[in-house]
Structure formats: C-alpha cells, structure tokens
Amino acid sequence: MLIAIIQLVSGFLLLVWGADRLVAGASATARNLGVSPLIIGLTIIGFGTSAPELVVSAVATLKGNSGLAVGNAIGSNIANMGLVLGMTALIYPLRLESHVLKREYPMLLLIMLVCFLMALNGVYSRLEGVALIAGLVMVVIWMIRISLHRPQSDPLAQEFDAEIPKDMPTKIAVFWLLVGLVVLPISSTFLVDGAITIARYLNVTDTVIGLTVVAVGTSLPELATAITAALHKEDDLAIGNIIGSNIFNLLGVLGIAATLQPVELLPIILARDFPAMFLMTGALYLMASDFRGPGRISRRSGTVLLLMFIGYIILVWMSSTRVQVAIPG
Numbered sequence: 001m002l003i004a005i006i007q008l009v010s011g012f013l014l015l016v017w018g019a020d021r022l023v024a025g026a027s028a029t030a031r032n033l034g035v036s037p038l039i040i041g042l043t044i045i046g047f048g049t050s051a052p053e054l055v056v057s058a059v060a061t062l063k064g065n066s067g068l069a070v071g072n073a074i075g076s077n078i079a080n081m082g083l084v085l086g087m088t089a090l091i092y093p094l095r096l097e098s099h100v101l102k103r104e105y106p107m108l109l110l111i112m113l114v115c116f117l118m119a120l121n122g123v124y125s126r127l128e129g130v131a132l133i134a135g136l137v138m139v140v141i142w143m144i145r146i147s148l149h150r151p152q153s154d155p156l157a158q159e160f161d162a163e164i165p166k167d168m169p170t171k172i173a174v175f176w177l178l179v180g181l182v183v184l185p186i187s188s189t190f191l192v193d194g195a196i197t198i199a200r201y202l203n204v205t206d207t208v209i210g211l212t213v214v215a216v217g218t219s220l221p222e223l224a225t226a227i228t229a230a231l232h233k234e235d236d237l238a239i240g241n242i243i244g245s246n247i248f249n250l251l252g253v254l255g256i257a258a259t260l261q262p263v264e265l266l267p268i269i270l271a272r273d274f275p276a277m278f279l280m281t282g283a284l285y286l287m288a289s290d291f292r293g294p295g296r297i298s299r300r301s302g303t304v305l306l307l308m309f310i311g312y313i314i315l316v317w318m319s320s321t322r323v324q325v326a327i328p329g
Contacts, residue, residue, distance in 0.1 A: 028168040074211065081309075
C-alpha cells in the first residue's frame, strides 16, 4: 500500500510538472512562429492543461481499466467546476467579459448532452470514439475561426498574451515541449499503477478512484492556472481555461480512450455522475450569466460550488460503501 501511495503521489507531481513544461514549450514555440495569443490560449493552453487527463485515461484504457479512464474524464470536469473554480472564486471573485466564452458555454452543454446520449447503451464504441475526436477537431477549427475575427482588445486575448512566454528561444521551447511529451506518459503509468493498487486495497472500483482521487490530481494544472490567473486579475483566462479543459475532457479524453478500446460504463455513472456534471455546469452558467448585469462568480458562488463538489465526493464514496455492504448480503 505504501508503494502504491508513493507511485500515486510521484505520478501526480511529475504529471503536473510535465504538463506545465508541455504547455510552456508549446505556447512559446507557437508564439515564436507568429501564432496569435488568442489562438494559442484557446487551443494549446486551454487544451494543454487537460493533457494529464488525456494521457492517464489512455494509459488506463490500454491497461484494461476503462472505468478509471471514464471516471477521470467525468470526475475532472466536476472537479474543474466545483473545486478549481470554487477555490479560485474564494480567492478572487471572477467576472466574465469575453464574448468568446459566452459562445463556448452553450457548446459545452451541447457536448455534454451528446456524450450522455452516447452512453445510454452502456458503452462508448470505437466508432463513437472516432466521432468524439472528429468533434474535437471541429471545435478547434471553430475556435480558431472565432479568434481570427476577434479584436486584439478582447479581454481574453490580452490575458493570454500576458501568460505566454515571450523571451523563450525556439530551441529551448521545443526542448521543453519534448520533455513534457516524454514525462507525461511515464508519470501517468506510475499514477495509474498506484491508483489501481489502492482501489484493490480499498475494495472499490477503479471508477471510484478515477472520479475522486485521480480526477482531483489531474485537475491540479487547471487549479494552478486558474489561481494564478485570478491573482493577476485575469478573470476570463481563469474561466476560459476551465471551459476549454472540460470540452477537451469529453471530446478528446473520452474519444481517444474509446478509440483505443471500447469503454464500458457502470449504470451508476448515468444515474449519478452525469447528472452531477450537468447540475454543476448549469449552476456555473447561471452564476456567470449577465442576466442582472456583468457575469460574475462571487465568493458566495465559489463557496456554493466548493460545497457542491465536497457533497459529490461524499456521495461517490457513500455509494461505493453501500455497494460493498450489499454484495455480501
């Protein structure tokens, strides 16, 4: 058990560091090649922070633990909204100003609905995985087209510009990009092996570990990015990073996992975890909407999101405990 914990913790630490190097190297390389900050932010930074979820889910699927892969994708989305944005809003209330993000909210809800409908038969097939990846490509193209028509004065573009490394030579940027690409799968293997061992020791499914422990761990890059953005008063960057990451988790993480191997879902995921994701996404949308003025996620709203996340984690573990008790009887 101790070795498994060490594997899990070391995997998390290497994963966060590797993702940071990957994003820094990729974004600096793109800047040096003349790509606009908004395109870099909406694609490389927004999706790059989801690299841990992607690699962990791919490794878990290849090891035959598809429950961990699905749990990681859905659990990370819930953690992004409840834990990450909840804690960030407690530090600094967030205001939504960018029109780009207001377009992404409905898209996220639509993608969630499509993923839910695909899951109703209890499995994500390879064909559905390919369809999700194709959807991700379309979303990226759509985001790039939007960024090309947005003025440089867009708040989100200015915030991305401030975050992208400016003085990193291309050789160094490419080096860090390659380091990130090497470290991520290695650290993910450590993490997945540790998580599987812990799940067996605690006598819970790998889905439970994926929804809770692994999901929180792979959301650490988003947490670091959001808190840093909040401290710099870059509200749209903090929120945009979460929306982009959640879109990538559903289309990219689930899509690649299902393409590698058909992913079976436990019935409780449809009854408990998907509704929780819809509930938190809807709550976040209402909090950030501008029905009564500028969209704002206040400290009170952040507290609500954080409490919802804590309640969800308790529900997951209580559900797993009830299942274990029911089996012997």
